[in-house]
Amino acid sequence: MEKSISGTGSFPLHVVVLAAGLGKRMHSAIAKVLQPLAGRPLLRYVLDLAHSLEPERIHCVVGHQADKVRQEIADPDIHWVVQFAQNGTGHAVAQALPDIPDKARVLVLYGDVPLLQRATLLPLLNPALQQAVTLLTAVVKQPEGLGRILRGPDGAVQAIVEHRDADARVRQIQEINTGVLSAPARRLRDWLTQVVPENSQGEFYLTDCIAMAVRDEVVVQSAIAEDIDDVLGINSRIELALAERVYQRRQANRLLAAGLQLADPARFDLRGQLRHGRDCVVDCNVIFEGRVTLGDRVHIGANCIIRNSTLAAGVSILPMSIVEQAEIHHGAQVGPFARIRPGSVLEANSRVGNFVELKKTRLGQGSKASHLSYLGDTDIGKGVNIGAGVITCNYDGLNKYRTEIGDGAFIGSDCQLVAPVRIGAGATIGAGTTLTDDALADTLTLSRTRQQTIKDWLRPAGRKPKAEK
16 A cells, blocks of 8 residues: 555655765764664664655665665665765665655655754745756755755746856855755656766766756655755754754753743753653753653752653752662652662652762652762652661672661661661661671661770870981
């Protein structure tokens, strides 16, 4: 069954994504299309956009590090095409055409143009223009290095001239070619066989097909991108950084419109998906990664990282804290300067204070670890107090062991709980204890050497070093 864009007619759409480039100006061992934008490869955004159009097929043309690109993207619905020699955009599109039927319409996208939005593309796929060539153009103040759109006296597109091949008059034109175009597959196949590399780069330019379309009296239509950020191509670290801020600004605006309070939208990063309730407040320099869910009235302090976690209503994360793959229940508080590692659960109204680290630990309802503790592989009951400096010794160099602490237990400061060990409900562990055996419920357990006072003790007298001879 043929697929087509909803509402654009019955013609089968094939999307060709060009992703073969080296990206020399990145100065990186990583292929350009795999460079990260908000934590995901550039190419992933373009392929997601292509999928949103519901095409018959998506063809991705790869070249540099082709195997790594395919492995990183790991999309079973993509038809991968290898361009063994990078001989220009026309040559790249030609590699995909053998797998595209003549009756199809071809949309060409680029793996290093990640900010393009679906609404910007739809005019190029108007069903009334099925037999036309449609271009996406943009008007820029500084078109240096970009191909120019040449129009005739009637305003119709006549050709595209690359900057390197343009004379002084053409270089004054501010309407530029974005590279994005749509054309009938049969026509495109014919034109690409006629393209010759008569240009300063010695490459086969896809843009040469525009002049051929005009020659063959094929209608050439254009749509101007209203948001210039949509067509930002990524060729350098500078452009990648610009794209990051554009992407984050768009996300911040969307979240603000949905009711999330951001102290400063310019200092906010979302590298994944964020769901939030009402009256949530996010301070400056907070980073969300992966899938994060915030209940109502959640407050996130400055300079926090929240990754793949669920925070229930009324949770407070104080500044400089990291929460990763954790579940934090109603009214719990974390931080400042706390780290909640994967597999941890904080029950309702529990508290983790400054310089406390949890790993695969359940902190029971109303329990608290307020200062300077490491609690790993631990089950802590309700109403437990963990004193400052408490450490669970959960690793013997080979295996991990669990510690169990019953409801209402009190663990004094500076204790070492050597797992596996159980502490009964209501038990008290005296400060400074190294616990190696189970502690009974409702008892005091401690291990200390008896304090001694030595009278008439003198500190060693300092001696002056002998003078050198």
